[in-house]
Amino acid sequence: MAKLPTGLSGRRVSAALERAGFVFVRQKGSHMILHSGSVWVVVPDHRTVKPRHAQGHHRRCRPDVDEFIGLLK
16 A cells, blocks of 8 residues: 655645545635535645645545545646
8 A cells, every 4th residue: 555645735635636526615715625425625725735634635535545646646
């Protein structure tokens, strides 16, 4: 199993989640809010997202780590 890459931007994580089926709902300040079914995800719109935040988003949207890495490209 691969590790999640570090140094991801919030926009890149948001784009990956949209490819996974999430829909961008709104942005308030520097936080983007995405939604899919009953799952809501808040992604900070920062230059780099801390690895623990990216890990949390990965867990909430439930794709395999390799699949999530594929969605990041």
